[in-house]
C-alpha cells in the first residue's frame with residue numbers, strides 16, 4: 302500500500318526526494334501546497350514540474366479518510382466521525398469557544414484530537430476505555446483531523462488538545478511528528494504553546510517529552526488524590542504510582558519551565574471531599590500549575606459495570622463549592638464546562654456510540 306504524503310515531515314521528504322534525483326527545495330513546495338493551499342491532488346501543484354507531480358501521484362496517497370460524518374450540538378460543538386482506510390473509525394470534537402468558569406473564553410476554537418483507535422488504559426469513567434485497543438494512528442491520520450475540521454468550519458482552529466480517543470504518549474513518535482508539522486513556522490498552522498498533550502500518566506512518555514523540549518503544554522488526567530482511588534479510576538495506570546508521577550511532572554517543569562495542568566473530574570462522593578481539596582492544594586503548590594475541574598458526564602450508553610457503574614456526577618452546588626474552596630486556598634483553579642453533551646462529545650465520552658450499541 303502507498304504511504305501517505307502527510308506521514309512525512311519536511312526533512313524526511315527532502316531526503317526522499319533527493320534519493321529520487323529531485324532537488325531538496327521541492328519538498329518545501331510540496332508541503333506548502335498541502336498545508337497552506339490545502340490541495341487534494343498532486344496535479345494541483347503547478348509550481349513543480351509535471352514529472353514530479355506524476356512521481357508523487359504514483360508513490361504517495363494524499364487522501365487520508367474514506368469518509369467523514371458530523372454531528373452538531375445545540376451549544377455549537379461539532380463531533381467528527383472519521384472512517385479510516387482500514388475500516389476503523391475515530392472521533393474528534395471541535396469546541397467553538399470553551400466555557401471557563403461559565404464565561405466564554407474569547408474566540409478560541411479548540412479541536413480535541415484522537416491519537417489511537419480505542420485505548421489500552423480502560424479508565425473507569427471513559428467511554429473510549431470500553432473499546433478495545435486496535436492500533437496507533439499514523440501522523441497523517443492525526444493531522445488530517447485538524448485539516449478536515451478547519452475545512453468544515455471555514456475558520457482557523459486556534460488550539461489543539463490531544464485528549465480524544467487514546468493515550469497520546471503511547472503513540473509518542475507519530476504524535477511528536479504531527480506536533481512538529483503543526484508548528485512549522487512557514488505553514489503558520491497553530492501557534493506555539495497552543496497545543497496541549499493530555500496524558501493519563503504514562504511516566505516514560507512524560508520524561509521523554511521533557512527531555513525533548515517539544516513546545517507543547519502538558520496536562521495530567523489526575524482525578525484522584527490517593528493511590529487507592531487512582532488505582533480504581535485508572536486501573537491500567539497502576540504501575541505508575543502517584544509519587545513518581547508528581548516527580549515526573551516536576552521533572553517536566555524543571556526541564557521546560559512550562560507550568561502544568563491537572564485535570565480533575567468530580568465524581569459524587571468519591572473525590573469531592575475537604576480532604577481531597579487539602580491534598581490537591583499540596584499537589585498544585587509543588588510546581589507552577591493550574592487545576593481544571595471537569596464535571597462528569599455519564600457513560601451509561603456503554604452499559605458500564607463494576608466500579609464504573611457507581612460513578613455519578615457531583616452536583617452543580619458541590620462543584621462550585623469545590624472550586625471556591627480551592628480558590629480560597631490560593632489555587633489556580635478553573636471550571637471547564639464540557640460541551641456537546643447532547644451528542645456525547647463531552648470529555649471522556651468519545652466511543653463511536655454506534656459501534657457500542
Ligand code: SF4
Pocket residue numbers: 420421422423424427428429430431465466467468501649
Ligand atoms: S481517559 Fe484517555 S487514557 Fe483513559 S481510557 Fe479514556 S482515552 Fe484511554
